[in-house]
Amino acid sequence: MKNTPWLVIGAGAIGLFWACKLEKLGNKVHLVYRSESPGKKITLESLTDEEGQQQVCTTKHKIKSFTAEELTDQYDKVLICTKSFDLKNAFTQVEAHITNDADIACLCNGIGAQEELQNKLLETQTLWAGTTSEGVLKIEANHIKHTGLGDTYFGQWRPTTPAKDFPLEGMTVTNIHQRMIEKLAVNAVINPITAIFNIHNGDILNDEYKPLIDATLSELSSVFTHPKFSYLQESQHLTRDNLKNRVNTIAQLTRLNRSSMHEDIRLQRQTENNFISGFLLDNSPIELPVQRLLFDGVAHAEQREEVRKKLLSLS
Structure with a gap:
C-alpha cells in the first residue's frame, strides 16, 4: 500500500x-x-x-x-x-x-x-x-x-x-450490510428512546420502559424477518430474542453513556433520525406504528410530550 x-x-x-x-x-x-x-x-x-x-x-x-x-x-x-x-x-x-x-x-x-x-x-x-x-x-x-x-x-x-x-x-x-443492519436495529431502539425521554442508555432497561422496549423489539423483528424486506438476506436472523439480547448487551455496556441522538437533541443539532427510524419507515413492507411514534418524537419537539405519553401507554 x-x-x-x-x-x-x-x-x-x-x-x-x-x-x-x-x-x-x-x-x-x-x-x-x-x-x-x-x-x-x-x-x-x-x-x-x-x-x-x-x-x-x-x-x-x-x-x-x-x-x-x-x-x-x-x-x-x-x-x-x-x-x-x-x-x-x-x-x-x-x-x-x-x-x-x-x-x-x-x-x-x-x-x-x-x-x-x-x-x-x-x-x-x-x-x-x-x-x-x-x-x-x-x-x-x-x-x-x-x-x-x-x-x-x-x-x-x-x-x-x-x-x-x-x-x-x-x-x-464481506458482510458489511449485515453488520450495518445489526447496528441499525440497536440504534432504532436505544437512540430515539433515550433522546425522547432524556435518559442514559442503561435507563432503557428500567421497569417503566419494559412494555415500550418489548413493543419496539416485536415490531422490529417483524420487519427484519419479513419475506418482502429488501435486506432480508442480511436481517432474517434478527428474531425478537436475538434483538433483545443485542439491545440489552449494548445498553449494559454503555449504560452511563448518552446516545448521539440524545446529545443532538440536547444541543439542538440535526439528528440522524432520517437514516435510522426514517430508513425503516421508508423500506418496511409493513406498517410500523412504534417506529412512527419514535420518529415523530425525535423530529418534532412540540409533539414530544404527547409522544412520551403514547409510548409509555404501549403494552
Whole structure:
C-alpha cells in the first residue's frame, strides 16, 4: 500500500479519534475540519489500554489540519467521519482532490447515505462502508477521550469480483450490510428512546420502559424477518430474542453513556433520525406504528410530550 496521506474528513469525536489512530499506525494524516480548527496537536486521553485494562494514558498527535478550501494535494485514501446527512456534501467539498482510483470509506450511523454517496463516485473508485463500536467523547476542539474499546469493520458497499481488501489490515469484512443492519436495529431502539425521554442508555432497561422496549423489539423483528424486506438476506436472523439480547448487551455496556441522538437533541443539532427510524419507515413492507411514534418524537419537539405519553401507554 502506498504511503500517501490519509484524508480524514470531520473533526468530531470519531474523526479526531481516527486521525490519531491512523497516525499511531504510522500513516501520514491530513484532517479536514469545517468550523472549529483542532490546531496542530490532538490530545487523546484513553481510559483503557489495548487489552481492555483500566488505565489512564494521554498521548499527543501531530496532525495537519485544513479547511476543504485549503487542500492542495491529491488523495487516494479517504475516511469520512460525518453525520449521515452531511456525508455526500462533505465528499463534494473535497471531490477535486480525490484520485480516480481512490478508496473512500465512511463511518456514519444508519443506512441510506452510503447509497447517495456511491452514486456520486466514479466506477474506478471504491466505497467502503464502516461500522464501529468504539466509544469516544470530544472534550475540546483538540481533545478527545476514548471511553470504551470497540471493533471497527469496513466492507465494500458494492462488492466486486474479485473482492478487494481495505487499506488497513484486519478490518475487511464481506458482510458489511449485515453488520450495518445489526447496528441499525440497536440504534432504532436505544437512540430515539433515550433522546425522547432524556435518559442514559442503561435507563432503557428500567421497569417503566419494559412494555415500550418489548413493543419496539416485536415490531422490529417483524420487519427484519419479513419475506418482502429488501435486506432480508442480511436481517432474517434478527428474531425478537436475538434483538433483545443485542439491545440489552449494548445498553449494559454503555449504560452511563448518552446516545448521539440524545446529545443532538440536547444541543439542538440535526439528528440522524432520517437514516435510522426514517430508513425503516421508508423500506418496511409493513406498517410500523412504534417506529412512527419514535420518529415523530425525535423530529418534532412540540409533539414530544404527547409522544412520551403514547409510548409509555404501549403494552
